[in-house]
Amino acid sequence: MAINAPVEATAEAEFQVGSREWAPLLVRFARERPLGAIGAGLILLMGLVAALAPALATHEPLATDYAAMLAPPSARHWLGTDAHGRDVFSRLVFGSRTALLVGFGASVLGATLGAVLGVTSAYFAGRVDLLIQRVMDVFLSLPLIILALAVVVILGTGALNVILAIMIPMIPRCALVVRSSALAIREMPYVDAARAAGYGHGRIILRHMLPNVMAPYLIMLTAYLGQAILLEASLSFLGLGVSEPTAAWGLMLRGAAVQFAEAAPWMAIFPGLAISLAVFAFNLFGDSLRDALDPRLKTQ
């Protein structure tokens, strides 16, 4: 997925520009790429819901009500109650916090660390490159879920460990993609100039090369944000993610939701919809972003 030099310049220009230039850019983005705009809109909505959760929720997400277990949607409980009489809507709203926290945490950390690693590997080339590549290969050859499972088994469950578990398989994947872009930049004259000027390796990597792989970095970030949310849901579903009584979408799909899927389908349908919508939004946005940043796909 090598991206040509001209794009580097534009990407650099686009992202180093002052804030006043953002507005017309956004409008153009929305007009040219309606799907991306929808995705972005949904993401913003989700962010708002997460931020305003205490105000939006109708009940305490942890408050049980054993007199109203498995109740269907009603005026009191908009989306019904779960097996402990907890309000599904409120848990859904607070669940967005867990999803965003874990999703953002894992993918930002993973993509950033992966990018640094990829650029470093490309910069040093030679044996360092080969070594890093081999190590990355080892982690790459294992499916996401298996690696995440292994990490959780070792470190234990809980939000922090889940972030780590999702982050670790992501790093090599991001590193690989960023590395191929970085390889192209390495030959660029300004890198040589920086070396000649006596700048240290770290400075060159962080301040000269990294900003120029923004395009693939952002693409990876948005692609993996959706994946991270899904992976968190899968881990919680397997019982290896966040634990009760925290409100988390994957957790809500576990146990009672499956057992009472016929008698009380609202328990299974809504959290699943929430997950799908969130991942869908991120993927839609990321998809359009990729289109925008990849010059070969521009319509003339």
Added chain:
Amino acid sequence: MTKAPSRSVGGTVGALALAIALVLAMALPTPSAAQQPKYGGELIFPVPSEPPSYDGHREETFGVIHPIAPHYNTLLRVDPTDPSGTKPVGDLAESWTVSKDGLTYTFKLRSGVKFHDGSEMTSRDVKVSYDKIVFPPPGVGSSRKGQYRSVEVIEAPDPYTVRFRLKWPESSFLLGVASPWNFIYKADILAKDIHWYEKNVMGTGPFKFVEHVKGSHWVGKKNPDYWDKGKPYLDGYRALFMPAQSANVAAVRGERAHIQFRSFSPGERDSVVQALGPKITVQESPWDCMLMVAINHEKKPFDDKRVRQALTLALDRWEGSKALSRIAIVKEVAGVQVPGTPYATPPEELAKLAGYGRDINAARAEARRLLKEAGAENLQFTFTNRGTPMPYEPLAIWLIDQWRQVGVHVNQVVVEPAAYFTPLRAGDFQAAMDFQCGYIVEPDLDIYKFISTDKNPANYGRYTDRVLDDLYDKQARATDPEERKKLLRQFEKRLLDEEAHYLMTLQWHRIVPHSSKVKGWQITPSHYLNNQLDTVWLDQ
């Protein structure tokens, strides 16, 4: 949501239909009603766990009992027609006598019992099998040998008599000999290769071994020369290995299997009953399994018994039973014995113990007072739970919720099941969900867990209570049932009320919905019992 109103109406109608179906299902005659058994048919049942080896003396999973028990007999067995699961009757033993001092048990064996290879069973086979269980040679695993510490020697004076000499009298000995794990093996085979039974089957039981395909199934077929003439009724059985519980439920619901011998959850039972109506019979029973809160006495402030008492007073067990029995495999409010069994404390007596009272507001007020007195008013702690969904999860949610009502804030840490024992054994926890499942309802087995940690390392509470130890020993040797009951009540009171060493949650509840064609099978409080399938027949 436009669908909501019709869903509520539909929901009510559905609930009504379900209720009617449930009543119908449970009103059907119990399996031991006076119907003439029919011969023929293959019983098909899913098993969620596959046996790691075939040796019952060594293993602990029901995945061994369900497919393998039909191939063997034991010396005594628990009466398969008795719902309390506490009555020993003869299997290979025809009759037995106990000496006056309670130290010698003499069993008279049946004659004409043949192994599946045609050779005859004699007392030597019983003696050698029991020697392997009670006095295993080095390198041979016997999981339950600790249960038979009272046995001094096993003798076989003549081909049809076996004699056990005990070091001290033990009221639980007969039930111990009725253990479903103590398969009687062939002495000649054990003499040649003591590990033979780990990978092979050769017994005297009602069914002969046909095949075991790993990851798939186990097949047994009728033993035509079975010593119990007229039995078994079935032509054979097929155990299907299905790890996912949902697959087990789907198999019964799709009428691809007749019965699952462990348990379904209430939601699963409801869905099966709703789908199949009168074609399904549901048998329910209290289960000899309990989840209890282990409190680490070595961590402050849990060394203060007022704090522990407050924690048990906060739990509304009676209301919890009503609510949780709808969504989890728990139901009965119990002390240290399964309700409905001979030594269980009746509810009126139980209500006198801390945390078992009917007035929850008074109990919670008392809890708050105790916490304040102990200086632990805004207590916060971490609860370590095991990552098994049913019923650990719903119970933990309930516990945390109940403790919240007295101002105690708890967060849960879920540990993957395989790694679970590590923090417990190391004392690396504050409070944790502990569990115990008995294969037979017998106080000796059920309360052994709670004696001092220096005597029983499997007591994760890390406390020393000599009064409790003393009561245990006394009740184990009490030969008079009334005397034993009194001692057990004292034990229970000290454990749950005076010292609140451990907190019982709710007794597990076993729910077995099965095809109405299956007759002759009676549910008991243990999923390790009544699996020989000799009394089972298919009404088709």
Added chain:
Amino acid sequence: MVKYVLKRLLLMVPTLLGVVVLIFVLLRVVPGDVVEMRFVSGQNQFVDQKLLAAERAKLGLDKPMWQQFGDYLAGLVRLDLGRSMWTGAPITEEIKLRLALSLQLALMATLVATALAIPLGVLAALRQDTWVDYVVRVFSIAGLAMPSFWLGILIILGFLIVFRWLPPMVYTPFWVDPWQNLAQLTWPALAVGYRYSAVATRMTRSAMLEVLREDYIRTARAKGLWQKLILTRHALRNAMLPVLTVIALEFAFLLGGLVVTEQVFNLNGLGLLFVQAIAHRDYTLTQALVLIVAFTFIFVNFLVDLAFAWIDPRIRYR
């Protein structure tokens, strides 16, 4: 060419070795072991430490780690995966049935994904930025967005409620009873295939777009319908390579990556076996499974590299 092949083959070895070391060490670092899982349960009130120690010695768990590793490597060189620590049976026996199921599922899912991805991707590319393009992109991203276990729950529920039918519960190999076999595996294959088609659809679309920009295609478009058809087919063929790469790699991941799907559809495949093996702390079985999955991925990668090198000779000399 031969040198290139050899070089790539050689590079496989350190990667595989790295995987083996990683999983070997990780497993032994985790608390709990198979002996504990087997003999310390809630049902046994009397735990015998001597028994545990004897069992551990039997399995070789009391030896120092480097020695255990050495023994294991020696076995691997002889292509002996060892015996399962939980059942004592040879690993090949444990895996046989599950591997057949997982392989078949992975193949079927890949077929579904390909059948969806290529036509849809081409369509979206030919009609870029029209409503057709948008519909295709929304459709494929929706597949990627839905959690597989949720989709599975909905599918099974749908069957139960609408058709009052359940897929077969027990796996029958294809050559034993093709109808039973397909009745069980079609649904998860569809669910999984739909999900994985998203990436391939995107790849097809962008690859097609890239090829369509070539000058000869644009002039052909101006010339007329027949020319357009012929050259579109030519474009498709050129675009296929990256697409096939993606499809091949996804197939490699499907082998062990379907843990959750298998649970929902009640399939006794490698993913479920992996979860069980970890739950039992069955070191040898877990190692074997990880090795198989990793090897498949590495080998498929290798084949893809070969294909690229064959088509583009410049790559061989890098």
